[in-house]
Amino acid sequence: MWLYLALVAGMVLCGIQAVRAQRLIVAVLWLAGVSVLVAVILYAMNAPLVSAIELSVGAGLVTVIFVFAIGLAGELTRDLPSLIPRPLAWIVSIVAVGWIGWLLWPAAPAPTDAETVTLQTVLWESRAVDMWVQIALILAGVLGILNLVVDAPAGKEAATLERIATPDDEVAA
Amino acid sequence: MMPALSVQSIQIVFAGIVLLFGIGLVGLMVTRNLIKIVILLQLMAKAAILGMALAGDIAGKPGLGQSLAVTVIVVDTVVAVIALALAVQVQKTWGTLDLNELSTLRR
Numbered sequence: 354m355w356l357y358l359a360l361v362a363g364m365v366l367c368g369i370q371a372v373r374a375q376r377l378i379v380a381v382l383w384l385a386g387v388s389v390l391v392a393v394i395l396y397a398m399n400a401p402l403v404s405a406i407e408l409s410v411g412a413g414l415v416t417v418i419f420v421f422a423i424g425l426a427g428e429l430t431r432d433l434p435s436l437i438p439r440p441l442a443w444i445v446s447i448v449a450v451g452w453i454g455w456l457l458w459p460a461a462p463a464p465t466d467a468e469t470v471t472l473q474t475v476l477w478e479s480r481a482v483d484m485w486v487q488i489a490l491i492l493a494g495v496l497g498i499l500n501l502v503v504d505a506p507a508g509k510e511a512a513t514l515e516r517i518a519t520p521d522d523e524v525a526a
Numbered sequence: 527m528m529p530a531l532s533v534q535s536i537q538i539v540f541a542g543i544v545l546l547f548g549i550g551l552v553g554l555m556v557t558r559n560l561i562k563i564v565i566l567l568q569l570m571a572k573a574a575i576l577g578m579a580l581a582g583d584i585a586g587k588p589g590l591g592q593s594l595a596v597t598v599i600v601v602d603t604v605v606a607v608i609a610l611a612l613a614v615q616v617q618k619t620w621g622t623l624d625l626n627e628l629s630t631l632r633r
Contacts, residue, residue, distance in 0.1 A: 361542030
């Protein structure tokens with residue numbers, strides 16, 4: 354129990370720091386911390402395969418992509434004030450999440466006669482469609498990365514900017 | 527092999543999931559930077575991944591819960607990649623990542 358308490362406390366702390374961080378790169382590093390702790394909790398919950406995937410993809414690949422994207426787009430130059438008042442955001446979140454927590458609060462222990470079907474069997478036999486969808490999604494992700502690294506054609510970009518500056522468009526709109 | 531989760535452990539992990547989701551929700555409401563929004567979506571997705579695995583354990587179907595968790599990890603990663611690609615292109619084209627400025631731009 355104490356192990357879970359320590360891991361969950363660390364996870365929540367990293368989450369709070371990720372929200373509070375002013376610099377994007379720091380927020381990404383705190384997010385990687387959350388991923389690592391989620392992976393450890395999953396391992397402690399007898400889900401080693403999911404834990405390894407979360408550690409390699411969540412803490413590794415996603416962090417690298419974030420750092421790359423921040424390098425391309427640039428850091429936050431100033432702290433932007435929120436459009437929604439912060440107390441209102443807190444109240445709405447506490448009510449919504451508290452309500453969900455109250456509805457779903459687990460009171461019963463995990464059944465001892467749990468199914469012995471392994472993750473591999475479920476993934477490759479029972480939920481084969483999910484696997485195909487995941488493969489398609491991964492291809493979409495690859496295209497996304499290509500879009501991230503490839504520059505837009507200079508002529509097209511210039512045409513877009515010119516179009517923004519044309520006052521006739523406002524009249525037409 | 528770790529022993530099965532006790533009720534207290536399940537409740538602690540569940541409380542952590544709810545808190546992490548809530549933190550992400552607050553952040554989403556107060557943030558205006560596009561990349562920070564993707565970071566906060568990731569935070570909420572981590573809570574969902576943990577929730578899937580925990581729900582599978584509670585229901586006595588750990589294999590199903592874990593397979594759904596893997597699906598969420600893949601979907602979540604692809605969403606992050608595509609959102610970041612969009613954010614980078616938006617930054618290059620419009621010169622800002624501020625949602626408020628972007629929402630007031632005219633075509």
